[in-house]
Amino acid sequence: MEEKNIILKLATDFAVRIIGLSKVLIAQKAYSLADQILRNGTSIGANISESEFGQSMDDFISKMSIALKEANETKYWLLLLHKSDYINKVEYESMNNDCMKIIGTLVKIINTSKAKRQEP
Numbered sequence: 001m002e003e004k005n006i007i008l009k010l011a012t013d014f015a016v017r018i019i020g021l022s023k024v025l026i027a028q029k030a031y032s033l034a035d036q037i038l039r040n041g042t043s044i045g046a047n048i049s050e051s052e053f054g055q056s057m058d059d060f061i062s063k064m065s066i067a068l069k070e071a072n073e074t075k076y077w078l079l080l081l082h083k084s085d086y087i088n089k090v091e092y093e094s095m096n097n098d099c100m101k102i103i104g105t106l107v108k109i110i111n112t113s114k115a116k117r118q119e120p
Contacts, residue, residue: 005052007105011045011067014098018042018074021087021095030086037081040074043067044102057117061110068106075099 018041025034044067051063078099082092 007102007109008045008048008052010098010102010105011048014095014102015042015045017095017098021081021091025081025086028086033077033081033086037074037077040070040077043070044074048106057113061113061117064106064110064113068103068110071099071103071106075103 018037021041022034022038025031025037047063047067047070051060051067054060054063075096078087078092078096081087082089087095
């Protein structure tokens with residue numbers, strides 16, 4: 001992974017944290033929650049990675065938009081895990097901040113890409 005692809009690095013680092021969280025949830029026998037957060041939290045980077053070889057600008061934007069949706073859903077699951085006492089406030093705030101950074105970066109990339117698509 002190239003260092004210049006900041007969003008992919010952010011998503012990969014976040015996915016590693018999500019995998020760790022999933023292991024903790026499995027140890028607590030919260031299998032469904034572990035599976036859900038694992039699928040959403042790791043698919044962010046998978047969609048970003050897939051976008052790198054998009055067939056068109058529209059395809060690139062579509063993949064990045066899917067990554068954004070997955071990040072937003074992951075944010076919901078993190079909140080739910082916090083409110084149900086599976087993760088404490090410090091863990092929640094740390095992971096949520098990382099997720100929000102990914103969301104903000106994806107929004108900027110999508111908006112910039114849409115603007116470039118509109119240029120003559």
